[in-house]
Amino acid sequence: MQLRLTRKLIGAALLSACMAASPVFAAEPGGGLSSAEQGNYLLELKRLYLTENERQALLAHCNDLLKIYALRAAYQVGQAQRQDLLYQVRQGESGELLLREETRGQQGTDIAVRNQRIALFGVDPFVRYECPTTGISCVLHNPNDGSPLLSIVRDHQGAAELAKALSFLIRNLQKG
Template identity: 30%
Template sequence: MSGRKLVAGLMLSSVLTVSTGMAYALAPEHEIRRLMLATEEAVAAESWSEAGEYLNRLRAMEGEKPAEYFYYRGRAMLQASHLNEARSALEQYITLAGAEGAYYQQSLKLITDIEKASRASIRALAEGQTNTEEPVAVIEPADGQDLKTLRTLYLADSDREALVIHLNTLLDTAGWRRDKTMVRLDRPADKQYQVALGSGNINIQDIERHPDGALVRKTRSLSVFGVNPQLRWDCEPVVGACWVYDPRDGSRLFQLADNRKQTQDIARTLGRLIRNLQQGSSGS
């Protein structure tokens, strides 16, 4: 009887180990490959819930994942209508796999489809709000502070001036860096932005530092009339970046460090500035 109990106990232990997933017989690199094959089959069969389950398990695993992981993640995110996350994953695939990647052409086409869908969403939102008077109170105060506090803080003569100074202060600390392992305050970020006001426009200066040390400055103009001042933003930890999106067409306006709070503050402050300019007052 004792021998039978021992065998039964061992069998029960094996069943529990497999069912709970607490132990793996395969080394991580082989388990990653197994899950990748399972994901590939699920995507081919358009079994998106199953594909999502495998992708979540892959994301939680340590070890380097093949470039195709990001392609499959992009496909799954697109099916779930998470357009920003889908685009980010597909761009990461292209960066890793290059033009020789098996899904290079498909990824480019999907990114174009995502861009079109984002623009259509922005247009639909704008059309839906054409006859709706949106109260200013919907926009939360910049960084949780009212405008009077900001004017005092920056010794500004007007709300508009205070918002511009505050926005540039936030942007100065939220620059995106290629090397995220070590952030040195004496080294500027690889992507930074500064804003200034024009005639009914917000002029945005993009400052990009290339790996070879070259510094490139470009200036874009954002017209504030007819756009939604409630700006969209999101973060994607997989690629270590956050984005604030252009209210005109849904494209990326700012690429920032992976910090949700900073990105939210920047989006809110820019929204307040847009609203201020739309009101057409002197900004006082």
């Protein structure tokens, strides 16, 4: 008898807890775009870059990360063609990201620049990356087709942070 009463009390407590919690869950916006994590992340970036504009903060953060984790010739010990790979992102037309890739030879005299337009409407905003254990670089993939987008020095945390920042930037640019 006591066991049945205890079960009923526990069931009632769980049911009332679920009922009390359901308005909280219903009030929370769904999905990742309006999550508390994203809000805190964007708030910290705006505070860090002293701006009220989310897009400007995201662009500045992505470009800073691209500078910090750039694949420099100094990291490429033992390779025949050592070169710096430098990247920069900026906003293009509505729903478009521009990626500038600059390749510099070891002496700094041979410079090649390549610009790429990345259409973002209808694209999954999550940027994937890979950091092979045998290589010296991490590769971030184009969200359009999964092809290699850019290479940075092999640093899992740096690649994860850059992929996160680029994903938030893509979401922001998809708004138009």
